[in-house]
Amino acid sequence: MAKAARRGRYRWLPELAMAGALVMLPFVFDRWLGSVDLFTRILIWGIFGLGFDLLFGRTGLLSFGQGAFYGTGGFITAYLLTAGILGNVWLAIATGIAAAAAFSLVVGFLALRRVGIYFAMITLAFGELAYFLENSPLAKWTGGENGLPGVPAPSIALDGFTYSFAGSWPSYQLVAGFYFAGFVFARFVLLSPVGSVLTAIRQNPERSAALGHDVRAYKLAVFVLAALFAGCGGALLGIFQSYMPPDAFALETSGQLVIQTVIGGAGTLIGPTVGAAIWLTLRDVLQTIPGVGDLWKFILGFVFVVLVTFMPNGVVGTALRLWSRGAAKQIAAPQPAIHHEAAAAREALLAPLSSVRVPRSASGAARFALEVRNLGKAYGGIHAVDGVSLALPEGRLHAIIGPNGAGKSTFLRMIAREENPDAGQILLHGIDMASADVTAAYQAGMAKSYQINQLFPQLTVRQNLRIGALGRHRSRLRLDVFRAADGFADVERLVDALLEELALQSCADLAVNTLAYGEKRRLELGLALASRPSLLLLDEPLAGLSPAEREDAKLLIRNLNKGRTIVLVEHDMDAVFALAERITVLHEGRKLAEGTPKEISSDPLVREAYLGGTTPP
Amino acid sequence: MPTLPQFLSQAFNGIALGSLLALIASGLSIILGTLGVLNFAHGAMFMLGAYTGFVVLSHWDSFAGALVLGALVLLLVGFALERGLIRFYYRRPPEDQILVTFGLGIMIVEAVRYVFGPLSQRVPLPSWGQGIVNLGFFIYPLYRVQVIGIVALLLFTFYVLLYRTRIGLVVRAGIEDPLMVELLGTHVRRMFLVVFCLGAMAAGIAGVIYAPLSAVVPNMGEPFLVQCFVVIVIGGLGSFPGAVVGGLVVGEILSLTTLFDPAYAQAAIYAVMTLVLIVRPRGLFGTMGRA
DSSP states (O other), X not given: OHHHHHHHHHTTHXXXXXXXXXXXXXXXXXXXXXXXXXXXXXXXXXXXXXXXXXXXXXXXXXXXXXXXXXXXXXXXXXXXXXXXXXXXXXXXXXXXXXXXXXXXHHHHHHHTTSOTHHXXXXXXXXXXXXXXXXXXXXXXXXXXXXXXXXXXXXXXXXXXXXXXXXXXXXXXXXXXXHHHHHHHHHHHHHHSHHHHHHHHHHHOHHHHHHTTOOHHHHHHHHHHHHXXXXXXXXXXXXXXXXXXXXXXXXXXXXXXXXXXXXXXOTTSSSXXXXXXXXXXXXXXXXXXXXXXXXXXXXXXHHHHHHHHHHOTTHHHHHHHHHHXXXXXXXXXXXXXXXOOOOHHHHXXXXXXXXXXXXXXXXTOOOOEEEXXXXXXXXXXXXXXXXXEEEEEETTOEEEEEOSTTSSHHHHHHHHTTSSOOSEEEEXXXXXXXXXXXXXXXXXXXXXXXXXXXXXOTTSBXXXXXXXXXXXXXXXXXXXXXXXXTTOOHHHHHHHHHHHHHTTOGGGTTSBGGGSOHHHHHHHHHHHHHTTOOSEEEEESTTTTOOXXXXXXXXHHHHHHTTTOEEEEEOSOHHHHHHHOSEEEEEETTEEEEEEOHHHHXXXXXXXXXXXXXOOOO | OOOHHHHHHHHHHHHHHHHHHHHHHHHHHHHHHHHOOOOTTHXXXXXXXXXXXXXXXXXXXXXXXXXXXXXXXXXXHHHHHXXXXXXXXXXXXXXXXXXXXXXXXXXXXXHHHHHHOSSOEEOOOOGGGOSEEEOSSSEEEHHHHHHHHHHHHHHHHXXXXXXXXXXXXXXHHHHHOHHHHHHTTOOHHHHHHHHHHHHHHHHHHHHHHHGGGSEEOTTTHHHHHHHHHXXXXXXXXXXXXXXXXXXXXXXXXXXXXXXXXXXXXXXXXXXXXXXXXXXXXXXXXXXXXXX
């Protein structure tokens, strides 16, 4: 709570600082750099960059086609105004922004079919497509290579008094106003659950999806969001210059945006603006130096390569890092534990969420939490899993054992819907999961903890757990950008309870990559728990733990079993025989045996195939 | 409607352009497949090759000399870049690799602009390539026919290198799984250097061949880079046959659409790319599971 209060007090500090800078800086430019126009130009790039920073800096999606949306916003606005279709400039700007967003929806839908390198290539290709469309087939409307001259400036009328935003200072006021609004909006997005999910997607998209967030939909959302900013920047460019240039669409525009963002610092929001300031001022300055003028772009290219190599956080990112290192020394004292729920209250908080619609069979016969029928999966000619069935009543702790390569992990992956079976059926509380993906499975109350930790390494423990808790709390996709990520009281209570249950309070606000292995392992389990699942899939939860940690983990698993069904895959036989109510033995993809621990340990087949004839404990 | 000779002539142009695209894209594609690096400086390397051709051909009438020198220049540039910079990027995220090669591309283009000036300059045809040839139905510039032959020969050499030699086997294995190749005792980093240089040389040689067809200008590589991306998306990542078929497809689309309406030539290749993305996102010859 202390943290939230501190956050509250400083929440608006960046906005205040930005407002101050927007009031003061133009005078600096006017006085020492010739004209305020340079600063206006920087801010137009800055608006364009605010969106790009959400896309690339925050979500890690490197698009080389942003010029397409900058140009679309600019040309639609300019065309509507110069062709006399719209008289109201504000309305034209809004239409331009909407058009850019609509175009980005199409491009994003296609480009996001692939990730990483492919995404960069495809966005670049669509950027070029837009450029060619503007230049030839649409030249009748866009002016082709000539662009559109004569874009008017907007004005406001109040009580017969009219103020026009034409001219140097008025257009600065217009652009600065938009920039400030954009900055405030982008900050809202960052601090919202959406911002948290975007950060999580960047660090571990697979786990984000497995925690109930629709990764592709969020990526598409941020892609469109970036296009809104781009369209706004383009519209303002045309108005500011009273001319809309065709090279807004050029690859060079998209490239310059990328360069400015990296120079300034990706993921810092104002990075692209600072980068634009560096790029544009340096260009102006270098061009006036005799002998160097022709090389200005070479020099900027060199600076860029050096920065990418040695200062990947850019100017702002590096400055922030140095500053926070200084600040960290001042608040070295560990924070006191935040709140203590009584053990019973904590248990209630962590109990399975009963939002699952459970159809009761008419006969009232025993219903199953999980039912698997004849599940099969083959890779090439090898049957990894071959016709395995399983039926777990509510609250069962069921272990699956078998030698390496028996198909345990594949089996678990199919149940969690990370892999599609070739044959068979999976029913969760009687509901067929055939069409569900891993995200839907999580939303339905199934969660998996992984054999190899799948965490968000640069987020704190608390933020990690929050990502998990928010998934179930907010459904697959919700664009609640005006809510604070840490503003959901019940999510915060759940996170606190998890921290306590997992004995992670002391490192709650540490980045995960600084934790010890045992702590990461507990957090791995915690992420799965954060949705309060009714079915928990544990893939070798004890792997790599020390004997003492194993005892703790066993206790924890037994605790979690209260009112919750658990499927446990584990190699530690002591743990399996101590914990499980029933055990299934897989061997070469088939079910070899199933029974109570006692039955299994005395089954001659199992002893021969797996336990090697030795007497089990 | 275009006449048959017009159609055939454009179809031939498509093969000439497409085979060049195939050569450039296969260089880009093997670098991408093996090193995992998308080389944004590939267009600049193509341009460097073209300028080497320009320098040689405007002083001496030696096409062979231009080809050898072009290959040599790009071998040196490729070597210097891989050893000096790219190799430090193998452990960094793909976005960083894109950024650094993008920056390098700008530096190369700007350096050439500084030395040779920003204007486009004509490159003389080699003396044996001047004139026209009667191909039965239509008359066609001799050099373009020769280009198709030369590039076909080069692509065949590339094929032999990749599919019939030990080093080619290692490179193809590296495209499938670099880590496994390393574990099997091959010095992967040395292979990376070889592949990067090979890819750069493919771009450079293509530049030399292209120069007399058109003219040289510092940013001439940019459209080729973008078209290569389209080729790779259509053909499939890291696939040599994909690059060749994709190159020819893109070349033909560009040429034949020009016949009907030049304004839509560029748009048409993106339309086909979009179609491939929807129907077969991994590309025509791409394998599942990569990127």
